[in-house]
Amino acid sequence: MVETKQSADHEHLPAKLGTEFITRFYRLLKGTAIYDRKNVIIDRLTQECLQVINDILRSEGTLFLKIVRDNFFLNNIRIPVKVDKYAILKGFWQEMRRRWIGELEFLTTVNGEQLKNIIYLLSGLEENNESNYLYVKKQLENQHIDVFDIGKLEFFRDEEIYVDSEDQKNFSKEVYFKSIDLVKEVVENIHQQKALNIRKAKRLMQNAVNAILQDESTLLGLANIKNYDEYTFNHSVNVAIYAIALGQRIGIPKRHLSHLGMAGLFHDIGKTRIPKEILNKTGKLSLEEWGMMRSHPIVGTEIIMRMKEWGGLSTRMIDAAFEHHLKYDLTGYPKLTRKRRITLFGRIVTVADFYDALVRPRVYNRFPYVSEKILGIMLDRSGKDFDPALVKVFINMIGIFPLGTLVLLNTNEMGIVVQIQEDAELIDRPKVCLLYYSDGEYRKGRVVDLREMDESKKDFKRSIIKTLDPNEYNMNVAEFVI
Ligand SMILES: [Fe+2]
Numbered sequence: 001m002v003e004t005k006q007s008a009d010h011e012h013l014p015a016k017l018g019t020e021f022i023t024r025f026y027r028l029l030k031g032t033a034i035y036d037r038k039n040v041i042i043d044r045l046t047q048e049c050l051q052v053i054n055d056i057l058r059s060e061g062t063l064f065l066k067i068v069r070d071n072f073f074l075n076n077i078r079i080p081v082k083v084d085k086y087a088i089l090k091g092f093w094q095e096m097r098r099r100w101i102g103e104l105e106f107l108t109t110v111n112g113e114q115l116k117n118i119i120y121l122l123s124g125l126e127e128n129n130e131s132n133y134l135y136v137k138k139q140l141e142n143q144h145i146d147v148f149d150i151g152k153l154e155f156f157r158d159e160e161i162y163v164d165s166e167d168q169k170n171f172s173k174e175v176y177f178k179s180i181d182l183v184k185e186v187v188e189n190i191h192q193q194k195a196l197n198i199r200k201a202k203r204l205m206q207n208a209v210n211a212i213l214q215d216e217s218t219l220l221g222l223a224n225i226k227n228y229d230e231y232t233f234n235h236s237v238n239v240a241i242y243a244i245a246l247g248q249r250i251g252i253p254k255r256h257l258s259h260l261g262m263a264g265l266f267h268d269i270g271k272t273r274i275p276k277e278i279l280n281k282t283g284k285l286s287l288e289e290w291g292m293m294r295s296h297p298i299v300g301t302e303i304i305m306r307m308k309e310w311g312g313l314s315t316r317m318i319d320a321a322f323e324h325h326l327k328y329d330l331t332g333y334p335k336l337t338r339k340r341r342i343t344l345f346g347r348i349v350t351v352a353d354f355y356d357a358l359v360r361p362r363v364y365n366r367f368p369y370v371s372e373k374i375l376g377i378m379l380d381r382s383g384k385d386f387d388p389a390l391v392k393v394f395i396n397m398i399g400i401f402p403l404g405t406l407v408l409l410n411t412n413e414m415g416i417v418v419q420i421q422e423d424a425e426l427i428d429r430p431k432v433c434l435l436y437y438s439d440g441e442y443r444k445g446r447v448v449d450l451r452e453m454d455e456s457k458k459d460f461k462r463s464i465i466k467t468l469d470p471n472e473y474n475m476n477v478a479e480f481v482i
């Protein structure tokens with residue numbers, strides 16, 4: 001649980017900007033009822049509104065305003081209502097409700113003419129017509145405006161928005177499993193050569209970023225649990241999560257974090273072209289099969305280049321797809337004819353990918369590596385395979401005993417790591433949920449803090465002796481952590 005300054009800022013920023021956006025947008029909307037679009041006042045109001053829209057896009061990457069019941073959410077974070085703004089927010093809410101509009105989304109920066117078109121479209125809508133949003137969509141299409149989208153007001157659906165801390169875990173879980181579904185969908189679409197839903201992917205990664213900023217532990221916990229069935233899809237999502245969490249810790253701005261997530265999510269997209277038999281082969285690969293496996297960074301790059309829909313994002317995604325097996329000292333693959341420096345995104349995804357690939361027992365390695373061993377390997381290969389600075393930060397993030405690790409304590413108790421200490425010095429002293437055995441299964445006991453000292457005050461009360469394999473104990477770690 002990382003409650004840092006950052007997360008506080010992130011809550012603060014959208015709140016203020018959100019109120020500002022609504023205020024100016026509402027003013028402009030009201031202006032349209034009085035003035036025509038050539039009026040100077042409309043010009044001024046449009047400019048004022050543009051400014052805040054583009055500010056939000058610059059700092060947040062997206063502007064997605066959603067109404068749920070009588071609350072506004074900006075990029076899925078609720079906008080708190082200040083007393084002095086209550087009348088404005090309420091007024092805007094009524095205007096939107098009257099038109100059955102519940103979502104406004106600016107996808108990229110807009111210009112004055114586009115904004116005027118949008119606002120006059122909204123202003124002219126009929127009252128109480130549930131399909132207003134469809135009409136607007138159609139009109140936008142006719143006018144070739146693709147920088148803006150609109151959605152219907154939904155009175156009883158708010159599943160994508162969780163703000164209370166008790167809902168945070170559910171939000172994280174949902175992001176995780178939705179991301180897995182999305183990766184599946186993308187892979188299928190590639191096989192069938194269908195278009196991809198880029199916006200959905202972007203939105204999901206935005207949500208993943210929010211979830212990680214607010215509560216890192218749940219998503220990292222989900223990524224660390226190793227007993228899911230569908231390795232390939234989980235792997236992509238895990239790499240995205242590790243990459244975002246790592247990026248966050250080294251101070252990559254929020255608007256770039258979701259791009260990093262996308263880069264992580266699709267780093268192995270080239271594998272969609274490799275036959276399943278080779279991908280899942282447990283025996284030794286032939287020379288030819290190895291060649292095929294090793295072609296996936298180049299194939300991935302080609303696939304991404306062909307997907308025009310990604311727009312400006314594609315360069316970052318190509319970096320990750322192309323570079324994630326190159327290694328820090330460029331001794332990996334594909335072989336380069338000209339030396340280049342690996343990009344930051346490439347270096348981050350390399351670390352995330354390596355860790356997640358080894359932590360899993362499937363496919364690549366028949367024996368599950370425990371996390372401390374992998375982190376040891378990474379430390380060992382730091383400067384050769386990996387960026388040394390990133391390895392350090394990554395190890396601190398994962399902890400020697402990551403969330404969900406089953407451990408044996410010197411008191412002969414068994415437990416599951418449920419929280420990592422923030423202090424890097426205490427990385428081997430996480431909080432552990434003790435387990436007890438009754439009625440044929442392991443059950444949750446109390447949570448103990450391994451920092452706790454014994455009576456003599458000279459020694460720790462409990463210490464980890466070793467990690468255990470949950471499969472040997474027939475245990476589903478997920479149930480204990482989530
Ligand atoms: Fe790969």
Ligand SMILES: [Fe+2]
Pocket residue numbers: 235267268353357
């Ligand atoms: Fe990978």
